[in-house]
Amino acid sequence: MITKIFLSLLWLGFLVYGFLLAPPNQPDTIELIKNLSTGNWDTINPLIIAVFNSIGLVTVIYANLLFIDGREQKILAWPFAIASLGLGTFAVLPYLVLRQPNPKFSGEKNLFIKLSDSRILHFLLTITLLVFIIWGSISGNWSDFFYEWQNRRFINVMSLDLLCLCLIFPFIIRDDMLRRNINNDALFWVISLIPLLGSLIYLCFRPSLLENKTD
DSSP states (O other), X not given: OHHHHHHHHHHHHHHHIIIIISOOOOTTHHHHHHHHHXXXXXXXXXHXXXXXXXHHHHHHHHHHHHHHHGGGOSSXXXXXXXXXXXXXXXXXXXXXXXXXXXXXXXXXXXXXXXXXXXXXXXXXXXXXXXXXXXXXXXXXXXXXXXXXXXXXXXXXXXXXXXXHHHHSTXXXXXXXXXXXXXXXXXXXXXXXXXXXXXXXXXXXXXXXXXXXXXX
């Protein structure tokens, strides 16, 4: 119950901040989003490009986790998984609030779950994500990024969205570990205390889900 209250307050606080307290939008925000989405990056700070693409990759990882987690939930996970690809934290947090702890997996793996369970997919996502982070950090203009962060709602909220997603991974990974017969508190805390990187390493090396096939 404490976890649900915390996540509910976090979601509410994120909504209030994102829509009421964040810096105002700038007139060219739609054009910026369009350029980021279409790869027209010539005049855009690499740090902004890195954050934009990183949040896209992280939400794909969350969608994978939600597809698997939803197998044993009373609520449908796929609407939240799909919504998370565009809304990030705004869609992930409500799911985490509504879901129930369930460290089980039953039945056979369908195509979506097989894809979500793929180590190769998570290796590719992790490598791509790290390339963007390293490239953006080295090539980006940090002073320009902080200026944009202070003055443009889209950059401000997007950055905080990415940070929040990185920090709340443990709330969904605990049950994922138990589904794979990994009952190791020390490992869980190592993963949790190394934001993002710990979760990525776990997702790349975790054992596959075992199917319970019926005759």
